[in-house]
């Protein structure tokens with residue numbers, strides 16, 4: 001359904017836009033119907049930038065985004081309107097998505113005017129009630145209220161209901177539960193599970209590994225704007241290959257295992273992978289010279305970007321930063 005291919009974003013920064021910040025580098029991934037794909041990475045790794053490009057809130061500087069085969073990187077006004085019928089986003093701070101001086105009903109009225117002008121009032125009300133029921137909200141508790149009279153969880157669910165009214169196919173959920181309390185979090189997560197069951201594809205943006213593990217079918221680990229590893233959730237979480245993924249996972253407390261068990265597992269993995277870079281081993285096995293891989297952006301090797309280490313489990317160069325040597329050796333340096 002959604003495919004990102006070699007997606008790039010360079011921000012112009014500095015007083016007169018004289019510097020470049022390469023926020024997203026050659027990111028490729030896809031999201032299928034009825035599937036949750038999590039974009040996981042620390043702050044500044046480019047997750048939100050990718051989400052915004054998918055939602056057409058930001059232009060990309062390279063690569064393509066296709067939705068059901070159509071390139072959506074350069075949509076005109078009309079085409080964009082059609083795209084938003086199928087693809088919507090919900091963001092971290094639900095309060096900032098509502099205008100505080102208007103009742104929340106206005107969000108739905110605007111939607112009706114833009115997309116459903118011909119639908120009768122009775123039919124519209126019935127659709128609205130259905131959408132609210134899907135996110136377990138009672139119309140009487142919500143409609144006629146101002147945003148400050150509702151909780152963050154209620155507002156977040158309202159935004160999801162708004163998306164549902166459009167009968168969307170893909171939801172970009174950007175840190176949508178990080179501002180919610182624990183009990184509301186689980187409600188919203190369960191709701192996402194239900195929506196997925198109905199065939200919705202979800203691009204779930206999070207810095208929280210445990211959440212990513214809980215909700216996703218597949219995960220994409222981002223480091224400094226680049227995908228370092230991606231694959232099925234259990235493949236990546238049970239056998240993390242890239243040093244960055246391993247560091248991330250090692251920092252998460254495990255309720256089901258002792259630290260000693262976790263450390264023993266990590267030591268075994270370190271022994272297995274010591275001095276190796278699966279990416280370059282694979283490249284060499286394919287008969288390509290490491291020199292060919294030296295084509296680089298800011299010192300980070302490009303070339304294939306990722307290799308498939310096991311079916312569906314991809315990994316990038318083991319170098320974690322431009323300054324760091326790849327364990328495969330200095331030959332990869334430009």
Ligand SMILES: Nc1ncnc2c1ncn2[C@@H]1O[C@H](COP(=O)(O)OP(=O)(O)OP(=O)(O)O)[C@@H](O)[C@H]1O
Pocket residue numbers: 011012013021023041042043044045046047048049050207
């Ligand atoms: N409008 C902008 N202009 C210039 N640089 C930007 C802009 N937006 C983001 N950046 C930079 O791009 C990089 C990626 O930012 P982005 O917000 O996509 O990361 P993130 O992984 O979503 O982080 P967080 O979890 O903190 O939101 C960061 O270095 C950020 O400072």
